[in-house]
Structures are given as C-alpha cells and as structure tokens.
Amino acid sequence: MYQFDIAAGTKADLYRDLLAALDALTADETDPIANMANAAALVWEYLPDLNWAGFYRLVEGELVLGPFQGKVACIRIPVGKGVCGAAAATLTTQLVEDVHAFPGHIACDAASRSELVVPVTKDGALIAVLDLDSPEPARFDAEDAAGCEALAALLAKRLRS
Numbered sequence: 196m197y198q199f200d201i202a203a204g205t206k207a208d209l210y211r212d213l214l215a216a217l218d219a220l221t222a223d224e225t226d227p228i229a230n231m232a233n234a235a236a237l238v239w240e241y242l243p244d245l246n247w248a249g250f251y252r253l254v255e256g257e258l259v260l261g262p263f264q265g266k267v268a269c270i271r272i273p274v275g276k277g278v279c280g281a282a283a284a285t286l287t288t289q290l291v292e293d294v295h296a297f298p299g300h301i302a303c304d305a306a307s308r309s310e311l312v313v314p315v316t317k318d319g320a321l322i323a324v325l326d327l328d329s330p331e332p333a334r335f336d337a338e339d340a341a342g343c344e345a346l347a348a349l350l351a352k353r354l355r356s
Contacts, residue, residue: 209242209342214342217237217350220233227252227323230353231252231323246306246329248328253274258323258324276301278300278301288312288340290336290340292309292333294309295308309332310326311327311335316347
C-alpha cells in the first residue's frame with residue numbers, strides 16, 4: 196500500500212507533494228486507465244472542497260467519461276461544449292470561478308459552482324482532460340491551475356500512445 200506525507204503547509208507545498216506522490220504511483224505503470232484512476236483518487240483525497248475529480252478521455256473525437264471520484268457524471272461531452280469541451284478544443288486550461296456564468300456550461304452536478312479543467316496532452320495531441328469541480332464559488336486560482344498542469348504533464352509522460 197502507498198502511504199504519502201502530504202504537507203499541510205502552503206498550497207505550493209501541497210502541489211509539490213501531490214506531484215511526488217503521483218510520480219511514485221505511476222513510475223512503473225503505463226496503462227492509462229490505471230494511472231488516471233490513481234491520479235483521480237489522489238487529487239480527490241488531498242485537495243479540499245471538491246465534489247468531483249476525474250478525467251474525460253478523448254475517444255474518436257469526443258470526450259468520454261474516464262476514471263473519477265464523486266457523484267455520477269455526464270458520460271459524453273462534445274469537444275467545444277461546456278468547460279471540458281472548451282479545454283479540449285483550445286488545449287488551454289479553463290479556470291472558471293462561476294460555472295453558471297460560463298456560456299454552454301454542462302451541469303452534471305447542480306451543486307458545482309466552480310471548475311478547473313486542464314488538458315492532458317502528449318506530443319501536442321489531446322489525450323484527456325483533468326476536470327475538478329467544487330461546490331465553492333471561485334474555489335480554484337492560478338496556483339491550482341499551475342499545480343494541476345504539472346500533474347497533467349507528469350501523467351501524460353506515463354500514458355502510452
């Protein structure tokens with residue numbers, strides 16, 4: 196079993212420790228589903244104020260639900276639709292303080308108030324998006340975005356093409 200010493204200090208400490216834990220979890224594994232499942236569980240366990248953490252995988256031009264923690268979720272999201280679709284279409288992180296103000300937001304869970312979606316890319320191609328939802332408005336900031344971008348970059352290296 197894995198045991199991690201995740202800092203209770205600054206947000207920078209938290210993300211540094213999460214990155215080290217994800218590195219240890221995925222170091223010898225190339226299966227994308229296994230690695231996404233452990234990444235979702237790790238983020239869910241250690242990031243506060245989340246009501247959903249997981250992945251949507253790019254499958255035949257559409258985002259399809261992948262490993263996650265939280266309530267049941269939308270299964271398929273068209274690229275370009277909602278926050279996840281916007282991240283997939285633009286290959287840029289989407290940090291949304293108020294999902295109800297986001298044009299075309301897809302409400303899989305009505306309790307979600309803010310969202311952070313980070314593209315997971317390998318060799319410039321989209322593999323998946325990491326999606327974090329919170330019931331707290333403006334839960335995520337630039338430091339969360341940078342931390343999750345580092346997690347996504349590490350994870351992308353561990354996924355086979």
